[in-house]
Amino acid sequence: MSSRKRCGCLELFHGNHITRHILLIGENMTSDNTQWKLIARPEGEAKRADFEVTSSPIPTPGPGEVLIKNLYMLVPPSMRLWMNEKESYFPPAALGEVMTGITLGVVTESDSSDLPVGTYVNGMGGWQLWSVALAASLQKLDPHPDIPLELYNTVLDVQGLTAYCGITDICDPKPGKTLVVSAAAGSVGSLACQIAKHRGSKVIGIAGGAEKCAWLVNECGIDAAIDYKSEDVAERLDALAPEGIDAIFENVGGEIMDACLERINDGAQIALCGLISSYNNDTTQRTSALMSLVNRGARLQGFLVKDYLHLHGAMLQELQPLVLDGTLKYQVDVLDGLDNTLEAMSRIYSGKNKGIQLIRINQE
Amino acid sequence: MSSRKRCGCLELFHGNHITRHILLIGENMTSDNTQWKLIARPEGEAKRADFEVTSSPIPTPGPGEVLIKNLYMLVPPSMRLWMNEKESYFPPAALGEVMTGITLGVVTESDSSDLPVGTYVNGMGGWQLWSVALAASLQKLDPHPDIPLELYNTVLDVQGLTAYCGITDICDPKPGKTLVVSAAAGSVGSLACQIAKHRGSKVIGIAGGAEKCAWLVNECGIDAAIDYKSEDVAERLDALAPEGIDAIFENVGGEIMDACLERINDGAQIALCGLISSYNNDTTQRTSALMSLVNRGARLQGFLVKDYLHLHGAMLQELQPLVLDGTLKYQVDVLDGLDNTLEAMSRIYSGKNKGIQLIRINQE
Numbered sequence: 108m109s110s111r112k113r114c115g116c117l118e119l120f121h122g123n124h125i126t127r128h129i130l131l132i133g134e135n136m137t138s139d140n141t142q143w144k145l146i147a148r149p150e151g152e153a154k155r156a157d158f159e160v161t162s163s164p165i166p167t168p169g170p171g172e173v174l175i176k177n178l179y180m181l182v183p184p185s186m187r188l189w190m191n192e193k194e195s196y197f198p199p200a201a202l203g204e205v206m207t208g209i210t211l212g213v214v215t216e217s218d219s220s221d222l223p224v225g226t227y228v229n230g231m232g233g234w235q236l237w238s239v240a241l242a243a244s245l246q247k248l249d250p251h252p253d254i255p256l257e258l259y260n261t262v263l264d265v266q267g268l269t270a271y272c273g274i275t276d277i278c279d280p281k282p283g284k285t286l287v288v289s290a291a292a293g294s295v296g297s298l299a300c301q302i303a304k305h306r307g308s309k310v311i312g313i314a315g316g317a318e319k320c321a322w323l324v325n326e327c328g329i330d331a332a333i334d335y336k337s338e339d340v341a342e343r344l345d346a347l348a349p350e351g352i353d354a355i356f357e358n359v360g361g362e363i364m365d366a367c368l369e370r371i372n373d374g375a376q377i378a379l380c381g382l383i384s385s386y387n388n389d390t391t392q393r394t395s396a397l398m399s400l401v402n403r404g405a406r407l408q409g410f411l412v413k414d415y416l417h418l419h420g421a422m423l424q425e426l427q428p429l430v431l432d433g434t435l436k437y438q439v440d441v442l443d444g445l446d447n448t449l450e451a452m453s454r455i456y457s458g459k460n461k462g463i464q465l466i467r468i469n470q471e
Numbered sequence: 472m473s474s475r476k477r478c479g480c481l482e483l484f485h486g487n488h489i490t491r492h493i494l495l496i497g498e499n500m501t502s503d504n505t506q507w508k509l510i511a512r513p514e515g516e517a518k519r520a521d522f523e524v525t526s527s528p529i530p531t532p533g534p535g536e537v538l539i540k541n542l543y544m545l546v547p548p549s550m551r552l553w554m555n556e557k558e559s560y561f562p563p564a565a566l567g568e569v570m571t572g573i574t575l576g577v578v579t580e581s582d583s584s585d586l587p588v589g590t591y592v593n594g595m596g597g598w599q600l601w602s603v604a605l606a607a608s609l610q611k612l613d614p615h616p617d618i619p620l621e622l623y624n625t626v627l628d629v630q631g632l633t634a635y636c637g638i639t640d641i642c643d644p645k646p647g648k649t650l651v652v653s654a655a656a657g658s659v660g661s662l663a664c665q666i667a668k669h670r671g672s673k674v675i676g677i678a679g680g681a682e683k684c685a686w687l688v689n690e691c692g693i694d695a696a697i698d699y700k701s702e703d704v705a706e707r708l709d710a711l712a713p714e715g716i717d718a719i720f721e722n723v724g725g726e727i728m729d730a731c732l733e734r735i736n737d738g739a740q741i742a743l744c745g746l747i748s749s750y751n752n753d754t755t756q757r758t759s760a761l762m763s764l765v766n767r768g769a770r771l772q773g774f775l776v777k778d779y780l781h782l783h784g785a786m787l788q789e790l791q792p793l794v795l796d797g798t799l800k801y802q803v804d805v806l807d808g809l810d811n812t813l814e815a816m817s818r819i820y821s822g823k824n825k826g827i828q829l830i831r832i833n834q835e
Contacts, residue, residue, distance in 0.1 A: 196765065361758055382758050382759070382761060385757070385759040393753055393755055394748060400771065400773030401745060408764075409767065
């Protein structure tokens with residue numbers, strides 16, 4: 108590894124899709140492995156004091172293992188949940204261990220003929236510069252040369268598949284149906300909006316801020332967007348969907364979900380992707396709003412991308428061409444360096460992120 | 472109609488199934504039609520002042536219509552919701568009109584060859600002694616002579632079908648599965664328990680009071696019951712279902728539902744039948760408890776009996792023999808006279824009712 112200069116923060120735009128806050132990683136980077144270990148269960152937002160940052164020698168792969176230079180790490184809204192003692196869809200991150208993270212990296216040493224040096228892989232590399240993993244635990248990537256590598260840790264991986272399976276398998280969008288997406292400008296929401304629109308539904312997005320709403324309507328081409336920060340969501344839903352709501356792709360929970368549930372039509376399908384409003388604070392739902400599920404014979408279906416891995420190929424088949432021809436709009440917000448992961452999480456909860464939040468761990 | 476004496480309240484037991492609080496209806500009964508009209512939207516529990524009680528001549532059936540002497544009226548927990556301005560699964564009861572009620576009656580005058588005098592019918596007869604309806608709007612009954620008539624307005628009608636479709640179509644009970652039923656001693660819950668048990672599941676009921684719990688275990692034969700009034704529901708669920716919960720038949724909502732949701736297994740099926748805790752007061756759910764639906768890829772499915780009328784025959788085929796041979800335990804709690812309908816509703820909310828609450832409107 109070369110020693111590289113830290114030259115301050117540069118913000119680059121690649122088209123209007125990827126925002127890169129690029130640091131040129133400087134001389135305080137050594138060839139050691141920097142690791143962020145969870146040492147306390149955070150209360151509210153995760154803080155620096157909940158972690159210990161250590162430096163140790165770069166590990167050596169054992170039999171059947173590879174050494175991976177971690178390049179990118181996803182910062183999904185649910186990352187905060189992994190820090191709790193209570194199990195979410197991952198086992199809770201263990202105290203004293205490297206914090207859990209979904210990464211994209213490149214193999215730099217290999218004891219596996221399946222994954223030679225130079226192979227790109229997805230895995231659970233965690234909050235660290237380098238990781239060692241059994242080859243069998245990694246997903247081999249075959250990135251298209253004209254598609255930015257970041258997308259294979261975002262739009263064309265977890266985020267794309269989450270949107271794809273929730274929309275296609277649960278919401279069942281088609282012409283004549285009205286579909287609402289909450290956190291619509293977010294990592295999964297914006298893809299959910301576009302897949303539903305692509306399949307002919309009327310799509311209403313709910314997002315925070317005029318800029319995000321404008322992006323959803325003008326760039327992503329959905330029918331309407333509601334700015335929950337400045338508009339009354341219930342009133343706007345009444346105005347925009349007087350015919351009622353046939354399907355919801357739900358990411359948020361709390362009052363916004365209640366307002367949507369109260370306007371569903373008979374047989375409505377709600378894909379419950381996440382409940383971001385509850386991750387830091389224990390928000391509530393009005394039980395009476397859930398009563399709409401009874402009165403409308405509606406289905407609130409939780410789902411996890413891990414149960415839909417069989418659709419990964421179908422997702423790539425539908426989305427990769429839309430990426431290549433520029434039809435699919437996305438925003439990837441790259442912050443540079445593991446030091447910025449907590450800031451990245453904070454940006455998500457305050458709605459400052461522009462689309463999918465990614466940490467660049469190492470330069471390629 | 473004969474004038475009958477009011478002789479005070481007599482409590483009779485028919486086996487241990489039907490509790491009848493029988494008034495012999497007295498001389499203040501006239502041949503007029505007594506009607507309870509909703510004149511105000513109740514706040515909290517419905518009160519006498521929310522109704523006007525009027526007396527008018529018994530109506531005459533028009534073309535295609537029949538005159539029905541209303542014999543029984545169901546008092547389901549959801550009856551309170553029909554009084555709200557907001558639509559539930561019925562249109563809201565109109566102010567100034569006879570209050571909505573699901574009744575069983577007998578045809579006493581007929582302009583329909585399909586429903587000759589003496590035919591028993593189910594219909595929406597409302598809170599009144601007599602009603603007139605189009606023959607086509609009524610369900611003709613063929614009651615078995617060895618089965619008490621009350622059951623055709625309860626166990627073998629709405630309540631039985633609700634339990635049957637929620638359990639069989641959504642919860643999908645079978646050996647090896649653990650199923651929880653809330654409001655388990657209630658009108659639908661006790662039938663849900665027994666159908667699930669009959670199909671081989673492990674069944675845990677949640678009910679209020681030691682007597683109800685004993686009845687569920689000793690009479691209905693379920694595996695265990697939790698008394699939410701004296702026990703910690705979450706702790707008891709941990710003890711009784713260390714293997715987790717595979718399906719829930721949910722009637723209550725609020726904290727009890729949260730405790731159940733937090734213990735579901737992957738792919739759990741929750742039949743959302745009602746949310747009684749929210750009918751008088753706006754209770755809440757913890758959004759984080761709903762997160763279990765995501766983490767477990769679980770389904771919260773609201774349903775209405777009206778969407779399952781096609782299973783009515785299948786329900787009768789399964790339940791009628793169980794009634795005749797005494798296998799199916801049920802409790803029908805009959806209060807006498809429309810004057811007691813508000814008391815009947817109050818009994819439900821305070822958990823004083825013993826099973827399905829029915830009002831006897833007229834003597835047969």
